[in-house]
Amino acid sequence: MIKGALPWQPGSADPPSLATPGGWHFFTAQEGATVEAFVDRLIPPDPETPGGKDCGCAVFIDRQLAGPYGRNEAYYMMGPFQEGTKQQGPQSAATTAQHYRNALVALDAACREKFGGKAFADLSDAQKDDVIGGLEVGSFKLDGVDSKEFFVQVLTDTRNGFLADPIYGGNKDLAAWKMIGFPGTHYDYRDWIDRHNERVTLPVVGISTHPNWSK
C-alpha cells in the first residue's frame, strides 16, 4: 500500500547486469564455433570495423539465450499451440533457445553431408556464404528446422548484438556505433539541436563508459 508519501528508497534502482566475459553460457564449444563463424560472414571484418565475431555478436547471442530471452520468459506460453496465419505471429511451443539448439545441430549435420564431413565452422568463406545464402532463400534444407526462419533469427540477433550497447557483450569497444556515427548515450544533446548538418564531435560512449555510470 502506498500512502502519504512517495515511496522512494535509496539503493533501490535496478541497473542492467553487464554481460560477463569468459566462456560460453549457453552454447557448447561446437555451437559457439558455428555461431562465431556464422556472425562473421553476416557482418564480415573490413579494414575500418571488426566483423561480427570480434565485435562479440556470438557472445551477445549466447548470453541472451542463457537468459530470459532464450527462455521466452515474457511470452504467453499457454496452449493450445497451433499454426496460424503469418499475421497472427509466432505460435511455437518451443523456446528461442531450443530453436537455436535444434537448428545448430541440423546445420552441422547438413554441412557434413554436403561438404565431405566438414562442419559449418570448417568451411571456406565462399562455402559458408553459399550455405547462408541457401538458408536465406530456403534452398539449403535443414532436417526438422525451417531454414528461412532460422536465418532470420540469426540475422536479427546478430544485427542487434552488433548495434546494442556493449554492456550486452556485442558492439565491442563501441565499434558499430563508431562505424555508423552514433555518439551513444550522451543524455544531453541540447548543445547540438541547433547545429544542423554538422557532424557531432563528442566521444562515443555507452552506458557503462559514460561518466554517469556508477555501478
Place this chain on the structure above:
Amino acid sequence: MARKLPRKDVAIVGLGWTGSILAQELTDEGLDVVAIERGPWRDTATDFLISYAQDEWRYRLQHELFLRPAQTTVTFRNNANQTSLPVRNWGAFMLGNGVGGGGVHWNAETFRFLPSDFVLRTHLTQRYGANFLPADMTIQDWGVTFDDLEPHYDQFEYLCGTSGTAGNIKGVIQEGGNPFEGPRSQPYPTPAQKQGYGHVLFAEAAKQLGYKPFPQPSGNLSQAYTNPLGVKLGQCTYCGFCEWFGCANYSKASPQTTVLPVLLRKSNFEARTECEVMRINLDSTGKRATGVTYVDSSGTEWEQPADLVLLCAFQLFNVQLLLLSGVGKPYDPQSGQGQIGRNFTHQTMSTAVGFFDKDKYNFNPFVASGAIGMCIDEFNGDNFDHRQLGFVGGGYIGQVRTNGRPLESMAVPPGTPAWGAKWKQALRDSYLSTIICGGACHASFYSYRDIYLDLDPVYKDRFGRPLMRMTIDFHDNELKMSAFLTDKYAEILQKMGATQVVKQPRKGPYDVTDYQTSHLCGGAIMGEKPDNSAVNRYLQSWDVPNLFVVGASAFPQNAGYNPTDTVGALAYWSAKAIRSQYLKNPGPLIHA
C-alpha cells in the same frame, strides 16, 4: 473466498493518466479514494535512472516497462472465419504496465482532435450525403463536442506543460501554428521545442508545396515549467530515448512528473500496486456496483467495497472487465446488437523512407525528442475534399523522427543484400543521411460492423479468465487513405532533396506483429443513447450508473491524431460531471 476490506468512497481500477487525474480531482472533493494497479510502483529516480535509462535493448526490444504477455495477452484474428490465436509476444501494439501506465513510455505527442471529429457521422453525411459512407462503417457522433472538451484539453495541456505553437486562439488564426485546429482558449503553456535538421528541411519543403507546417505539440518540454499543482518539470535534453523509455530528466509529462507527487501526499488517497482487479461486483439487481474484487501479489483475494467505481485501465482491459463482470450487453456482430466490444479501432500508420546524399546531408537523428518534429494537417480528418477520393478520414503528415537509436535505424537502400560486406557498407553510409520515420503518416481508423472485441472461447489468462479476442482487419477505406497520405509524404521527401524515396503505404491484412502505435480505441464507446453506446457523454455506464469507464475505450472511432490529449480531456470532463452533478445526486446523469 475474498476477504472484505473497509468501504471506500471511490475505487479506481488502474493508476495511469486517467486514474491519476480522477483521483486528484475526487480527493480534492474530499472523497476517500483507493487506486488498484496491476503493475508495480514506478518512479524516475528508481526506474528511469539517468545512468541507464538509455538502454535500447532492454527497454525497446525486451519491453522492460511493459505488461508481459505471460501476465496476460489477447487473441487475434483478421475475421470471424479464422481461429483466433494468442498474441504470444507484443508486436502491433505495446501495453503499459505499472503506475503511470502508458504515460511513462509515450512519446508525448499532445494533439487535440478536430471539432468535426466529434460529430463525424453528422458532419460527413451533411457534406457528402449518407450514401458516401461504406455501408458497414459504423462511425457515429461522440455525444460530446469540441467546445465541451476545450476547457479540459486546456486543463490537461497545462497539467503537462505542453510545448507548442497555437494555430487558432479564440477563432483568430496564428502564424506558425496549425490553422486547422479548433479554437483554443489560450496559447500552449510553453513554446514549441527546437527542431533538428531533418525537421526543418521538411517544414521548408512543405511550405514550398503550399502547406502550412507547424511544430508537433510536445509533452517533452522546451523549458522548465511548474504546473498548476505546483509540480516542476525540467527542460528536455533531446536525448533521443523517449518512447519505450521512462524519462530520467523529469522533462516528459507523465503522471509521475505532473500529478502523483501531489496525489500521493494526500491523506484521503492510497494506491495498491501489483494488485489485479478480477471483476466489478454488482448487487442483485445488476444495476449497481458494490465495489471490486482483486488479487494481490501473494495470490490473496480481496473485496474492496466502494460507492463509486472508475474503470481507468487500458482500453482493452476496461472492455474485458465489463465483459467479465456482466456489465452491459456483449456486442453481437451478426445482429449489430449489444454495446460492449463494439466499434473497436486502432490507427492506420504508414511512411516512406528518404535516402539522401551522404556527402551533403547529416541529420544527426539521435538529437531528438519524443514529440519533436514538424507536421502538416492539410490531409487530416475532413480538412480536405474527399468527394473524388473514394475514402473518408485522414491523418497528419510529419517529419516526426524521434530518435537515431541504432537497433531501430537500420534502413538501407532497396537492393542492398541483407548481410555481408555490402550490407555493412550500406549501413555505414546510410545512418546519418537517411530519414526514417515510422509515424510520418498518422491516420484515422474508422469503425466497422465486423471489427470488435469479445471474450475468447479457448485461451485463458493466469487466473483462468478468458482472454480478450480481437477481430480486426483494415478495410479498403483505410488502405486507400493510407496510399493517398503516403504519396503526399513522399512528395515532400522528394522536395527535401532525397535521392531515393521508398514508399511504405499500409497494406492489409492487419498484422499483429507489425507495430501500429498502441492507440487501441473503442469497445465501450460514449454516445447519446443506450442503444448506440456503452457509456453516456460523461463516461457513465448506461447500465450501472455508479460505474464510469474512462479512456480511449470511449472513442466511437479513432481520429488521425495521437489519443492522449483527448483521453486526458475526457478524464477532466468526466471528473467535472462527477464533482458538479453526480455527487450531489448519485444516479444516471442522462435519463435515457
